[in-house]
Amino acid sequence: MHHQLYSPELDLRFQQIENPFQNTFEWAFDLPILTNWLHQRFDAKLFWIHGKPGSGKSTFMKFLFKSPCTWQLLYDFWESDAREIKAGFFFHYRGSAAQKSFEGVLRSLIIQVVSPYSESYRERYQRTRIWYQQRKRQCNELKGRIREAHAVMGTAEEQIPEIKEKINQLRTKLEKGDDDGDNRKSMTEALDAAQSALKDLQKEYAKSRVAVPELIGVLQSKVQDIYNVAIKLRKEEDVPIRSFLSQIVGDFEKLDSRPETKLGRIVRQILNQEMLKMNLVLFFDALDEFDGHPDVICRFIKGLVQGSARSKTKVKICLSSRPWKALQDHFSAYPQIALEMHTKVDIEDYVTGSVKGWRSTMPFVNQLVSAILTRANGVFLWVRLAVGVLSRSLKPDGNPATLEQLETQLSQLPNDLSEFYQLIIERIGRSNRHRTFALLELLARRNPNVPPPTAAQIREAVLVSECTDFQDAEEILKAAHAANTAEQARIDLATWGGGLVEIGKRDRPELMH
Numbered sequence: 001m002h003h004q005l006y007s008p009e010l011d012l013r014f015q016q017i018e019n020p021f022q023n024t025f026e027w028a029f030d031l032p033i034l035t036n037w038l039h040q041r042f043d044a045k046l047f048w049i050h051g052k053p054g055s056g057k058s059t060f061m062k063f064l065f066k067s068p069c070t071w072q073l074l075y076d077f078w079e080s081d082a083r084e085i086k087a088g089f090f091f092h093y094r095g096s097a098a099q100k101s102f103e104g105v106l107r108s109l110i111i112q113v114v115s116p117y118s119e120s121y122r123e124r125y126q127r128t129r130i131w132y133q134q135r136k137r138q139c140n141e142l143k144g145r146i147r148e149a150h151a152v153m154g155t156a157e158e159q160i161p162e163i164k165e166k167i168n169q170l171r172t173k174l175e176k177g178d179d180d181g182d183n184r185k186s187m188t189e190a191l192d193a194a195q196s197a198l199k200d201l202q203k204e205y206a207k208s209r210v211a212v213p214e215l216i217g218v219l220q221s222k223v224q225d226i227y228n229v230a231i232k233l234r235k236e237e238d239v240p241i242r243s244f245l246s247q248i249v250g251d252f253e254k255l256d257s258r259p260e261t262k263l264g265r266i267v268r269q270i271l272n273q274e275m276l277k278m279n280l281v282l283f284f285d286a287l288d289e290f291d292g293h294p295d296v297i298c299r300f301i302k303g304l305v306q307g308s309a310r311s312k313t314k315v316k317i318c319l320s321s322r323p324w325k326a327l328q329d330h331f332s333a334y335p336q337i338a339l340e341m342h343t344k345v346d347i348e349d350y351v352t353g354s355v356k357g358w359r360s361t362m363p364f365v366n367q368l369v370s371a372i373l374t375r376a377n378g379v380f381l382w383v384r385l386a387v388g389v390l391s392r393s394l395k396p397d398g399n400p401a402t403l404e405q406l407e408t409q410l411s412q413l414p415n416d417l418s419e420f421y422q423l424i425i426e427r428i429g430r431s432n433r434h435r436t437f438a439l440l441e442l443l444a445r446r447n448p449n450v451p452p453p454t455a456a457q458i459r460e461a462v463l464v465s466e467c468t469d470f471q472d473a474e475e476i477l478k479a480a481h482a483a484n485t486a487e488q489a490r491i492d493l494a495t496w497g498g499g500l501v502e503i504g505k506r507d508r509p510e511l512m513h
Contacts, residue, residue, distance in 0.1 A: 001252045002115065005107045005263075009449060013092035013099055013285075016510065017062045021353065024346045025063045029073070031342070037316075037335050038073035045305035048331040049320040051339030054381025054417055056346075057320040058090065060339060061285040064318065074281060077316060082277035087112035089282075093289035094444060094511070100291040102300070105284075106263035113270055113280065114248055121241050125233075132229045135222055142219040149208040149215065156205035163198045167191060240275040247273075271307040271315065278313045287321035298330040340378025347376050347383055354387045364403040371410055381512070385420055386413055388499035389427075424498040435496045438465040443501065443511045452508045455489035462496065 028034060037047045051057045064070050065088050078084050089108050091100050098104035170191040174184065248266060255262040270278075282304065290297040305315045321327050323338070351369050359365050368390075376383045390406055414420050428436050439462050446452065453461070460480050467473040486507060493501055493509055504510045 001249050002111060002118070005111050007098055007107075007449075009096050009098050010089075010104060010108045010111070013090040013095055014062065014065075014088065016092075016504070017058050017090065020056075020059050020063050021346070021350045023349065025060055025343075027342060027345065028060070028064065029067075029069045031337065033335050033337065035073055038070060039076055044335050045316050046302070046331065046334040047316075047318045048327075048334050048336040049318065049339055050323040050327070050336060051320075052377075052379050053322060054379045055340045056343060056380040057322075057339055058285050059380075061088075061090070061283055061318070061320050065283050074279075074316075077281075077314070078279050082279045082312075082314070083116065084279050084281075085113055085116055086281045086283070088285070090285040091287065091289040093286075093291065096447075096449060097291070100289055102290075102292060102296060103259050103263065105297070105300070106260065106267055109282070110248075110263060110266055110270070113278075114245070117241055117276070118245055121239075121245060128229065128233065132226065132233065135226045135229065139219060139222045139226065142215055142222065146212060146215045146219065149212045152204050152208045153212070156201045156208075160198065160201055160205070163194050163201065167194045167198065170194065244273060244275045247275075267304075271304060271313050272311045274310050274312055276312055280313055280315045282315065282317045284317065284319040287319060287327060288324055294324065294326040295330075298327065302330065343378055343380065344373070347378070347380060348373055350380070351376075351383060351387065362401070362403075367403060368406055368410075371407055375410065375413070375415070377415065379417070381417060382415070382420065384512070385417075385424070385499060386410065389413065389424070392499070421500065424500060428496070428498045432496055434466060435462050436498065438462045439493065439496045439501060439509075440511070443509060452510075454507045455493055455503055455509050456486060456507075458509050459489040459492050462492075 034047065037044060049057060049060065065086070071084075071086070074084075087109055089105050093100050098107065170187050174187055174191065248269065251266060251269060252262070255265060284301060287294070287297055287301075301317060301319060304317060307313055307315065319331070320339075348369070351372050355365055355369060358368075362368070372383060372386055375386070390409060393401065393406075393409055412423075414423060425433075425436065439458065442453075442458055442461055460477060463476050463480050464473045467476055489507075490503055493503065497509075500512050502510050502512055
């Protein structure tokens with residue numbers, strides 16, 4: 001079941017989200033509304049984190065998911081004899097179908113919830129099962145050897161009389177002495193061969209006749225071992241963890257319907273199970289990137305905390321999204337925070353850290369930081385873009401920029417992110433526009449099911465996109481290979497991307513999110 005459901009792309013978005021800037025989001029565990037929700041057992045099983053586009057919701061969700069403080073504060077939610085399970089799904093609209101679809105959510109949840117139990121069960125009983133399988137193989141080998149011995153005995157019992165008859169006939173002819181010398185010699189050789197064959201057959205027959213009872217005795221001992229282990233394993237049938245796994249897998253194999261319906265029933269079965277005490281904490285990021293009607297995913301998430309009264313599965317869910325009206329209609333009654341209302345200090349730390357290298361030539365940096373913060377309005381991504389734009393214009397003529405120049409530049413930056421993106425594109429030289437288009441298309445349409453290309457590979461693909469025939473492409477690639485260092489690739493992608501493209505882990509280019 002695991003192999004049918006799992007795909008590496010299900011975890012890809014979580015891995016792509018950058019870790020927060022140093023000390024960012026530490027304030028979260030000083031917020032009573034959040035700590036109370038984590039720490040106490042009250043009726044509100046959902047917590048909604050909403051924020052403007054670019055306010056850092058995904059980074060914040062990853063921070064909460066990974067932070068030990070989150071799981072320490074959940075201490076009172078856990079029951080001492082219950083298994084603690086955390087699971088998360090981070091939607092990604094630019095990703096594959098599995099990263100943004102309802103089926104992808106179901107597949108991911110089932111894997112994350114069931115895997116800890118299957119691994120625990122395997123560790124506990126694997127040695128016994130390996131031993132059991134070894135004995136079964138040994139029994140099959142013994143049965144094979146017994147069949148071979150019986151076959152040898154059967155062949156011998158059939159052929160020995162025939163060979164004896166042949167020997168008697170040859171002896172009779174030789175005793176008569178009617179044949180010439182050559183024929184007599186031939187019959188003598190045939191007699192010797194027949195006697196030798198008879199001797200070998202009789203030896204094999206005797207050997208097999210002795211071996212069969214011995215092999216049967218060993219086989220009976222192995223069978224008794226298997227019987228004893230089978231009794232031991234049969235007792236495991238009543239172990240709750242095995243019953244839980246058997247029921248899940250059994251239904252997975254039995255149900256024959258649309259994937260979403262089939263997997264939905266299994267999720268519902270996990271929520272309503274009465275065999276194992278399970279404390280389940282779920283994180284869903286970017287509900288607004290779900291590839292479907294918002295009501296579908298909202299009703300599903302609310303349904304996850306509505307298990308049967310007898311269920312032994314307890315559920316808490318933390319979710320994040322933009323504050324769309326459709327989402328407000330579903331979640332406004334639950335504990336919540338607007339992220340941009342709490343990140344002023346984080347943004348200030350980020351800006352200060354980002355421009356600290358400018359202080360040596362610009363003593364007015366503090367004033368610039370203040371101007372950036374005034375415009376930020378709680379949107380991390382706007383700050384990152386603004387710092388990038390300012391850094392690329394610091395020394396237009398080889399001299400440090402003045403405060404007035406930078407403030408003028410800052411004042412021209414739009415508040416709306418879409419307009420900001422448009423401005424960035426417009427500021428890229430027209431001679432590079434085609435390359436910018438090719439770069440963004442390559443990254444936006446990349447197949448998430450194959451390993452991501454390196455910066456050097458993307459650079460070559462962008463250059464080749466300008467060619468009109470094979471010969472042009474060949475010449476371009478030869479020239480590119482001559483200067484295609486990792487540093488050159490980074491420089492070119494930064495020029496063409498205008499700050500919208502970042503080089504991630506292992507030298508892999510990514511679109512800024």
